[in-house]
Amino acid sequence: MNRSLYTKLVIIILIIIISLMAVVGVFLTRGVRSFYLNEFYNQMQEVFSSRQLADDLRVAANSENAAAHMADIIRGYSGKLGIDSGTRNYYILDGGSGAYLTGSAAEGNGLEITPNIVTAIGGKEGYVSDPGAAYMDVALPVSGESGSYIIYIMDNKETAQSLNDQLFRIIIQALVVGLIISVLLSLLLAKTMIAPIQDLTMAAKKVAGGDFSEKLENHSKDEIGILTQTFNDMAGRLEDTLDDLTKSEQMRREFVANVSHELRTPITSIRSYAETLGEDTEIPDVTRQKFLEVILNESDRMAKIVQDLLTLSRFDAGSISFVFERFSFEKSVRDVYNATVMEAQSHKHDFVLEFRTPIPDILGDRARIEQVLLNMVSNAVKYTKDGGKMRMTAGAKNGEVxxxxxxxxxxxPKEDVTKVFDRFYRVDKARSRESGGTGLGLSIAKEIVARHGGRMELESREGKGTNITVWLPSEGPEDVCRP
Ligand SMILES: Nc1ncnc2c1ncn2[C@@H]1O[C@H](COP(=O)(O)OP(=O)(O)OP(=O)(O)O)[C@@H](O)[C@H]1O
Ligand SMILES: [Mg+2]
Structure with a gap:
């Protein structure tokens, strides 16, 4: 059965109201009945316990025409006994047979012999009545010289019944009003509870279809409010994850395209030079030598690209191992300077080295740190017009070198400053290629520095120059095991 939550709610509320009314009804009618019964017996007992009445009745029983006398006396008490000749009547019965002699009811002959009458025939007072019976009665034996009699009062419970009928009508009316209220309440409940759930369902369907545009409004702090908030958070996170995935997929495609392109260029030139060498046997030795040099340079270039790619893929796979040891950072800086100063001079650059402070030994992978420094210097050499100024400076500050x-x-250019650390990113591809750059140097450097717990900072102004700085904690990264 596929009922909506709203229908279920209405049904539950209806069941609650109907059962509540039924319980109230049963208790009320029972209460009314037992109240009447108690009232009746209290009233009877109060009247018949009067000594005066007992004496009067005894005197009457001794007289001639005793039944009529007794009837007179009882009639005198009819106000106190509640006798109305309608629902409640008195009867004077024969004490031996229970036969009707006289009474307030027009026709008393059809009178049933009730257990109380039987008790009175036996000479005792009959004051007990079955609550389930359709009547309540009292039978009192009175004997005198003219015989024995029974004073019998019977109420047919019609008053109680009519009160109960009235109560029943009121309960039915209350039930109808309650049902109307409950339906209205259900509508209100549906608005406050079910509407947000329906909104959530719609939004969830949209998210499932890949549409993240809708954010659910959330005004309440109740369970549904929390659920809505959680849903919004989840959708937001899912959207971010999908964005990341799309971005990294795009990056992967670009990367593959870049690799293919970078490798195809040297392969094409190697092939064309080799073909020329193979086909043309008349080539002069000098040209042949030049061609061979190009072939060697291009294959070196390919080897470098492949080597760099291998390094990067090892970083990605986390399979690269670092050899952490304590070494002199100052000496590394000096070594890199010495190794590159000749190259800088060949481009007529004015290249100076300066130490600002004493530099402590640091914990790190010496070869890889030098690889970073080498790339920094070689970039400066490559991307500065001949006759430029270059300065390598080192120092230590707050536990870092x-x-x-x-x-x-x-x-x-400003917009490229953050991108130069991306793989294969070069500001001017043609220029970088000319100087042998593949755009992998800084991305490798960034990985190496990150693995040392350090950072790189780059400031640059187009046409003015660049300053790149590497910072390294002298105690190495936090997770390194120290020798
Ligand atoms: N000092 C600098 N001055 C101007 N541009 C620079 C400088 N350093 C880096 N760049 C720019 O950043 C790009 C990326 O540098 P990166 O070192 O990663 O690659 P590359 O030097 O071109 O090649 P590789 O280092 O792999 O041989 C360079 O192509 C260049 O455009
Ligand atoms: Mg470089």
Whole structure:
């Protein structure tokens, strides 16, 4: 059965109201009945316990025409006994047979012999009545010289019954009003509870279909409010994850395209030079030598790209191992300077080295740190016009060592400053290629520095120059095991 929550709610409320009314009804009618019964017996007992009445009755029983006398006396008490000749009557019965002699009811002959009458025939007072019976009665034996009699009062419970009928009508009316209220209440409940759930369902369907545009409004702090908030958070996170996935998929495609392109260029030139060498046997030795040089350079270039890619993929796979040891950072800076100063001079650059403070030994992978420094210097050499100024500076501060390479070269446009650390990113592809760059140097450097718990900072102004700085904690990254 596929009932909506709203229908279920209405049915539950209806069941609650109907059962509540039924319980109230049963208790009320029972209460009314037992109240009447108690009242009746209290009233009877009060009247018949009067000594005066007992004496009067005894005197009457001794007289001639005793039944009529007794009837007179009882009639005198009819107000106190509640006798109305309608629902409640008195009877004077024969004490031996229970036969009707006289009474307030027009026709008393059809009178049933009730258990109380039987008790009175036996000479005792009959004051007990079955609550389930359709009547309540009292039978009192009175004997005198003219015989024995029974004073019998019987109420047919019609008053109680009519009160109960009235109560029943009221309960039915209350039930109808209650049902109307309950339906209205259900509508209100539906608005406050079910409407947000329906909104959630719609939004969830949209999210399932990949549409994240809708954010659910949330005004309440109750369970449904929390659910809505959680749903919004979940949808937001899902959207971010999907965005990330799309971005990384896009990056992967770009990366593959870049790799293919970078490798195809040297392969094409190697192939065309080799073909020319193979086909043309008349080539002069000098040209042949030049061609061979190009072939060697291009294959070196390919080897470098492949080597760099391998390094990066090892970083990605987390399979690269670092050899952490304590070494002199100052010496590394000096070594890199010495190794590159000749190259810088060949481009007529004015290249100076400066130490600002004493530099402590640091914990790190010496070869890889030097690889970072080397790339920083070689970039400065490559991207500065011949005859430029280059400065390599190093120092230590607050538990960190730093080294920066400043040049007055071509600089990097503002919008590219953050991108130069991306794989294969080069500001000017043609220019970088000319100088042998593949755009992998800084991305590798960034990975190496990150694994040392350090950071890289790059400031640059297009046409003015660049300053790149590496910072490294002298105690290595936090998770390293120290020798
Ligand atoms: N000092 C600098 N001055 C101007 N541009 C720079 C400088 N350093 C880096 N760049 C720019 O950043 C890009 C990326 O540098 P990166 O070191 O990653 O690659 P590359 O030097 O081109 O190639 P590789 O280092 O792999 O041989 C360079 O292509 C260049 O455009
Ligand atoms: Mg480089």
């Amino acid at each position: 730093w080294c920066s390479v400043r040049d007055n070269g071509i600089g990097i």
